[in-house]
Amino acid sequence: MFNFNGELLHKNTDFLNENNRGLQLGDAVFEELRVINGDVIFLEDHYLRLMSSMRILRMEIPMNFTMEFMEEEILKLISEDGLRETKQIKFTVYRNTSDNNFSKSDNSISYFITSTTLINPFFVLDDKAYEVELFKDFYKNSSMLSNLDTNNKILNVVGSIYAQENDYQDCLLLNERKQVIEALNGNVFIVKGNQVKTPPITDGCVNSVIRKKIIDIVSKLNEVEFLEESLSPFELQKADELFIANNVNGLVSITKYRKKDFVNTTAKSLIGKLNAAARMSVSKSV
Template identity: 50%
Template structure:
């Protein structure tokens, strides 16, 4: 069952109109959330990122689009899929509705849909990483700006970058901006570890304003064992790093095993992951 503007429908019945602007122009936003035992991880962060993104795209926000409204609709969708009750991945999609060319016919009636998929684990796991290989994706570059930080439906670079990775037997690729700085992985934010220093690209470089990125930064800023810095990352720094890892809300932390001939450890990533799970278990 999927949730289509509040109505629960069989997947076969939930069909988008060909005039849907998310389909025609990528005029849509989405949030990917993790739900465990009826609790939506980082709901407030997801909600405020969505509202901020809607304002940037000049979407009118209906009065009923409150955090409580989306929480209720997400949990309603989970309950309609009983096998997903313990742990689920949610995609909440908001688009500008139907009609118009580049100029919308009506900007006041955004629509939403919610799709759930089962997840195996309740909390974040330490994933295998030794065979997790990455390289730079240099066919296209991201131009930094407000739009580059949005989780919008325009993910062409991520799509063709993923195809490139598969064609070259890579697990992932690192994306660069027009200044040739590394900004993120294809599916999450990037962190670089060198000794006790941890660096992640700043939002000004064009990376996604990731919810998990925010959680990791919060953990690190309160940890005296690490020095955290938001600063540009040059490709040359990859060869000197001790660890690299990618973060997103579904996987948590994915350590990178190698970049070209350079191999990495995952000691710091495991430490951070354990602290993240401890925070989640305490419900903070």
């Protein structure tokens, strides 16, 4: 089942037409969330990010599109499968067409919500072998649009194909200044000594909720110095640890980049704190 503008439809139901702007123009934005036992994790953060993304794209936000509405529409969908399952939710908003012309719109929106069942109820640290390489065929521009999760993910698609062809688990993306900004599947963090560093959003990385949560956690640790600074490719092989943060897996330790092998000490210490923050977000909303 999936939720289309409040109506539950069976999978594989035709509900988009040939003029759909999300399909024709990539004119859509999405938010990925996690739901555990009927509780939407980091709901407020995801809602505010979605609203911010829609404003940046000049979409018209309906008056009823409140945080409570967003939660109700998500729970309406997953209640069909049972609220006790752990779900990954993708909440997609796209701009409507008008006058049967996909290049014109009144900026009104439609939405659809899909769900996938997850095995692990909370975030986990995936510490299996995970080798990465720089993806240098194309660059990601450092602009405000690059901070959003939109339907234009062709760079990630091509990068993923490159990774598969060369037996890498992931690739690191560069901006037009050849600075490392993120992985194909999440935000990247680098650890050197007692410093934890991640690229600033002005360099073009996705401004995800999980990135914000990791920054909040690390910034409060007395034994760690947090830096939000541009990341040069030359720094990667000098690092003690590299890890990726995304809304689906939580944290993924990078085990190898070129000839350098990495530990995962910091990531291991952060995963419990991330889950504690997730539980806290639920208790605050009750």
